[in-house]
Amino acid sequence: MTERTEFESAYKEIFPFWNRIPDTDKDYICQNSYTVAYSKGSNIHDGSECSGVILVRSGSLRLYMMSDEGKDITLYRLHRGDMCMLSASCVLETITFDVFVGVEEDSVCYVISGAAFAAAAKRNPDIKIFALETAVSRFSDVMWVMQQILFMSMDKRLAIFLSDESARLGSDTIKLTHGQIALYMGSAREVVSRMLKYFSSEGIVEVSRGGIKILDKKRLRKLTV
Secondary structure: OHHHHHHHHHHHHHOOOHHHOOHHHHHHHHHOEEEEEEOOOOEEEOOOOOOOEEEEEEEEEEEEEEOOOOOEEEEEEEOOOOEEOOOOOOOOOOOOOOOEEEEEEEEEEEEEOHHHHHHHHHHOHHHHHHHHHHHHHHHHHHHHHHHHHHHOOHHHHHHHHHHHHHHHHOOOEEOOOHHHHHHHHOOOHHHHHHHHHHHHHOOOEEEEOOEEEEOOHHHHHHHHO
């Protein structure tokens, strides 16, 4: 019961199926859950195994794909309250491509054993449906990233990134380096720096060592359209 007490409050919030599954499966999922602290810069999933279902309690993770030449593309980032289902290939057996998960800042996560989650899903269709719906939602995020990289101009892509990041943080100041922004956007640092310099010359942002401060939200939003 100790395990269930520790994890259940979080799972009640995250899992819409929680109150519809038997107590035995609630106990089973909680007993196969554990808390892990990950250090910034480490990799926690390399696509070659079923790492389990990851729920971020604090910190930030990055999901990305990598080419044979070592070039990577950020698919999306996970923050507090977000969940990663693509790291549990044993739950979603149709995932046939490698997804990598890196730690962007010191993070604490709940991890549910992939095998245990898959076993519970076989007994409870609600869990299986939730897993599929979550994966479909994330694939929509991935397609949005691909659309930006393939079809959008760099100024529009950067404006979208800065607007989204500002909304997520609830702040006009974005404390990221040019290199980090380039990594998240799948671009080169030099390209990001050049575009930020242009935005700065137009009075849209202010660039400093502390990050990027948005000065003119209205003009920045116009660039996203």
